[in-house]
Amino acid sequence: MGLLSKKDAKLITDPLADNNPITIQVLGICSALAITAELQASIVMSISVLFVLGVGNVVISLMRNIIPSKIRIIVQLIVVAALVIIVDQVLKAFAYELSKTLSVFVGLIITNCIIMGRFEAFALGNGPWRSFLDGIGNALGYAVILVTVGFFRELLGSGTLLGFKVLGDPIEKTGLYAIGYENNGFMLLSPMALIVVGIIIWVQRSRNKALIED
Amino acid sequence: MSNKTDSNSYTVLFAIGMVLVVGALLAFTASSLRPMISANQKIEKQQNILYAMGINENEGSSFAFVSKDKVEGEFGKYIKKQLVIENNVPAEDDKAYLIDIKKQQTLAKDGKVRKLPLFVGEKDGKTFYIAPIRGKGLWDAIWGYVAMDKNMVVQGVFFDHKGETPGLGANIKQRYFMDDFTGEDLMSNGQFKGIAVSKSNNDPKNEDKTDNEVDAIAGATITGDGVAAMIKSELKLYVPYFKTLK
Numbered sequence: 001m002g003l004l005s006k007k008d009a010k011l012i013t014d015p016l017a018d019n020n021p022i023t024i025q026v027l028g029i030c031s032a033l034a035i036t037a038e039l040q041a042s043i044v045m046s047i048s049v050l051f052v053l054g055v056g057n058v059v060i061s062l063m064r065n066i067i068p069s070k071i072r073i074i075v076q077l078i079v080v081a082a083l084v085i086i087v088d089q090v091l092k093a094f095a096y097e098l099s100k101t102l103s104v105f106v107g108l109i110i111t112n113c114i115i116m117g118r119f120e121a122f123a124l125g126n127g128p129w130r131s132f133l134d135g136i137g138n139a140l141g142y143a144v145i146l147v148t149v150g151f152f153r154e155l156l157g158s159g160t161l162l163g164f165k166v167l168g169d170p171i172e173k174t175g176l177y178a179i180g181y182e183n184n185g186f187m188l189l190s191p192m193a194l195i196v197v198g199i200i201i202w203v204q205r206s207r208n209k210a211l212i213e214d
Numbered sequence: 215m216s217n218k219t220d221s222n223s224y225t226v227l228f229a230i231g232m233v234l235v236v237g238a239l240l241a242f243t244a245s246s247l248r249p250m251i252s253a254n255q256k257i258e259k260q261q262n263i264l265y266a267m268g269i270n271e272n273e274g275s276s277f278a279f280v281s282k283d284k285v286e287g288e289f290g291k292y293i294k295k296q297l298v299i300e301n302n303v304p305a306e307d308d309k310a311y312l313i314d315i316k317k318q319q320t321l322a323k324d325g326k327v328r329k330l331p332l333f334v335g336e337k338d339g340k341t342f343y344i345a346p347i348r349g350k351g352l353w354d355a356i357w358g359y360v361a362m363d364k365n366m367v368v369q370g371v372f373f374d375h376k377g378e379t380p381g382l383g384a385n386i387k388q389r390y391f392m393d394d395f396t397g398e399d400l401m402s403n404g405q406f407k408g409i410a411v412s413k414s415n416n417d418p419k420n421e422d423k424t425d426n427e428v429d430a431i432a433g434a435t436i437t438g439d440g441v442a443a444m445i446k447s448e449l450k451l452y453v454p455y456f457k458t459l460k
Contacts, residue, residue: 037381093250
């Protein structure tokens with residue numbers, strides 16, 4: 001732990017398991033349901049949130065002593081919206097292809113509860129470096145769940161991973177499909193994302209002693 | 215600290231200051247990047263049109279446009295004529311690909327005459343007629359380009375969307391969906407019929423090219439219906455022009 005003190009390291013590791021934003025705080029569920037039908041979309045969304053939450057937390061933390069408490073939510077919204085729009089514009093100018101993939105996520109990032117939640121709960125009361133770590137930690141915690149859900153939904157729903165047909169071709173009946181396996185189309189729909197998240201929560205709660213309630 | 219930042223006058227001043235700073239920042243970013251963004255959009259339109267007529271860098275089942283630096287040259291080489299059809303009268307216009315379809319649709323809604331762009335391309339001695347289409351998906355706009363021969367048999371399509379659900383409706387721009395359209399006849403017994411995106415056709419391998427149907431994407435009913443609707447309503451407008459070609 002040369003780089004980070006024990007307390008700081010906890011900011012990164014806590015949200016990965018014991019205080020995961022999705023499974024424990026139940027924030028950011030909306031986007032976890034919406035975009036996890038494909039692994040690639042989950043990864044892109046995770047990276048976007050990682051960036052916005054890391055930078056946004058620092059900006060809010062730097063402004064924390066001058067933000068009037070009456071309008072702090074609006075200020076937080078403006079910061080995240082401005083950040084996302086600037087990133088979107090810059091990508092459109094310099095990495096047009098990438099921006100087309102991301103454009104769907106822009107709206108989802110602005111309204112992501114985790115971002116507002118971390119601004120409000122952490123960045124307003126802590127210094128920039130700790131806020132940055134907290135942002136990264138929470139974004140990673142979000143990413144872990146998103147990628148897990150995306151992995152199972154794409155694998156069981158479309159029989160592919162990142163677009164590659166890992167289980168064979170469903171129309172040509174090769175690979176697993178030759179012995180009668182069928183894709184579960186239900187996995188592609190949002191309700192199954194909720195069920196997958198539910199299963200993750202169940203597994204996590206039954207294995208992690210700290211989370212077991214009497 | 216709280217005394218100072220809690221006062222009403224501070225709050226109002228802060229709000230005004232914040233709006234000015236953020237507004238200026240956004241305006242500056244937007245206007246300084248605009249030329250590059252619109253250049254990118256121009257290239258994208260040319261890539262889309264060329265893609266529909268089969269000029270792309272697809273390999274196997276991969277998907278790739280003509281590369282950015284080559285597109286200008288390829289567009290000039292393969293697109294022989296750009297037409298604008300107004301009141302069924304075609305006229306040449308080499309800026310036709312920049313026509314904003316959304317604006318033209320609004321014009322038509324207000325009862326005014328609508329400009330219909332059509333691009334005539336030639337490859338390996340075959341002539342392609344490429345028309346832009348635009349419609350509504352589940353969340354936002356969807357659009358595309360359809361390349362046809364002179365009998366209105368589809369030779370290739372390109373679809374795109376603004377904000378359809380990733381993994382579901384967004385898959386209209388996947389090869390497996392777009393490729394199904396190639397060879398489909400837009401006409402049926404001499405009448406314009408369009409191509410339906412069907413959940414119930416018994417032709418998942420898409421071997422029947424005269425059924426005016428392609429296989430739908432599971433979980434993307436509304437986007438699929440949007441594709442069928444825009445093909446039907448937009449390409450119908452070109453039927454009078456195609457009649458003159460015979």
